[in-house]
Amino acid sequence: AQKVTQAQTEISVVEKEDVTLDCVYETRDTTYYLFWYKQPPSGELVFLIRRNSFDEQNEISGRYSWNFQKSTSSFNFTITASQVVDSAVYFCALNNAGNMLTFGGGTRLMVKP
Amino acid sequence: AAGVIQSPRHLIKEKRETATLKCYPIPRHDTVYWYQQGPGQDPQFLISFYEKMQSDKGSIPDRFSAQQFSDYHSELNMSSLELGDSALYFCASSSPDRWAPNYGYTFGSGTRLTVV
Numbered sequence: 114a115q116k117v118t119q120a121q122t123e124i125s126v127v128e129k130e131d132v133t134l135d136c137v138y139e140t141r142d143t144t145y146y147l148f149w150y151k152q153p154p155s156g157e158l159v160f161l162i163r164r165n166s167f168d169e170q171n172e173i174s175g176r177y178s179w180n181f182q183k184s185t186s187s188f189n190f191t192i193t194a195s196q197v198v199d200s201a202v203y204f205c206a207l208n209n210a211g212n213m214l215t216f217g218g219g220t221r222l223m224v225k226p
Numbered sequence: 227a228a229g230v231i232q233s234p235r236h237l238i239k240e241k242r243e244t245a246t247l248k249c250y251p252i253p254r255h256d257t258v259y260w261y262q263q264g265p266g267q268d269p270q271f272l273i274s275f276y277e278k279m280q281s282d283k284g285s286i287p288d289r290f291s292a293q294q295f296s297d298y299h300s301e302l303n304m305s306s307l308e309l310g311d312s313a314l315y316f317c318a319s320s321s322p323d324r325w326a327p328n329y330g331y332t333f334g335s336g337t338r339l340t341v342v
Binding site for chain 1: 257261271281
């Protein structure tokens with residue numbers, strides 16, 4: 114069985130603050146993918162990043178960065194200098210041999226001006 | 227770049243009616259997935275198809291059925307609709323080689339179904 118836990122259900126920050134969204138996963142598979150998706154109020158699921166289990170290199174894309182640590186089964190997501198447009202629900206998801214995605218419960222991020 | 231196309235975007239049905247949702251995957255993607263997202267919930271896997279055959283089944287009610295056609299598009303058929311079926315329904319498609327560097331798992335914009 115696999116499971117994804119996003120312990121933070123809601124986070125509120127003021128614009129320009131940095132914010133980290135936590136994601137912890139459980140799986141018995143040694144090969145798997147981890148994803149982050151953004152779901153703005155309009156509802157679509159926007160792909161942010163995919164990381165496979167063999168690649169523990171951290172990644173930075175503009176204001177976004179991801180920290181993958183297999184030792185703690187975590188795949189955390191940091192937004193630097195947050196903006197109002199970052200307000201959305203963010204989902205972490207796991208994909209293994211079963212091919213379907215298992216989502217975490219999501220973290221609602223509210224960035225206030 | 228082509229994306230996953232879902233239709234319709236919005237659908238309003240009455241209880242006990244039938245609904246059909248359509249999904250057109252990214253060209254050359256051979257696997258299609260359906261997810262249901264209730265209000266305030268995370269997306270839940272319903273069913274998937276690989277090369278027109280059902281590959282995995284999740285929490286899909288018996289009132290729902292789905293298939294993938296020869297052109298790889300997929301349809302989700304929902305009968306005897308209930309109020310609790312009101313949700314956002316996503317389709318996703320993935321490319322053949324899961325471990326290729328360019329492996330993709332892309333969602334459509336979703337169909338918002340409201341049952342009244």
